[in-house]
Amino acid sequence: MPPATRTDDELLAATDVAVLLRYGLTHDAFRTALFGDGAIAAAVTLDRLGVVPRSLSFVAKIVRAGGLRYAVELPEPLPSREASELLRDWLETAAQVAEGPEAEGRVARWLDTVAEIAGLRRAARARARGDDTP
Structure with a gap:
């Protein structure tokens, strides 16, 4: 019997986003992986939990306005x-390694990227259903 195949979504959902954040924020060589596979994995995972893209965009704005530490302390x-618990873990990991406004801005851009990908996934599902509203 052939081994069970896993979908791209399943493979990406198994990605350790925290590790990609840790290395992608501190090493230029891993930045592409963070904004590529890491952002897609985060979008898939959060989309499966029913998170709407505008929620992620809102958190990105909070990171820009109040800083990463402030965003980590948000109750929900x-x-x-x-x-919330999953995102807080990711933000906590990022806060441990992201130093300064440039690094915090990078986290906010990453969150915006995750939101954009999640929005594209929702739009694609809506088109597949023949629905115009994601």
Whole structure:
């Protein structure tokens, strides 16, 4: 019997986003992986938890305005508890290695990238259903 195949979504959902954040924020060589596979993996994971893209964009604005540490301390940065805990873990990892406004700006841009990818996924599903609203 052939081995069970996993979809791209399943493979990406298994990606350790925290590790990609840790290395992608501190080593230029890993930045492409963070903004590529890392952002896609985060979008897939959060999309599966029902997070809407505008929630992620809002957190990105909070990071820009109040800083990463402030965003980590938010009681519920996303509408659901499970998604909030996951995002808080990622933000905490980022806060441990991101030093200064440039690094915090990079985290905010990454969150915007995740939001954009999640929005594209929702739009593609809506088109597949024949629906105009994601």
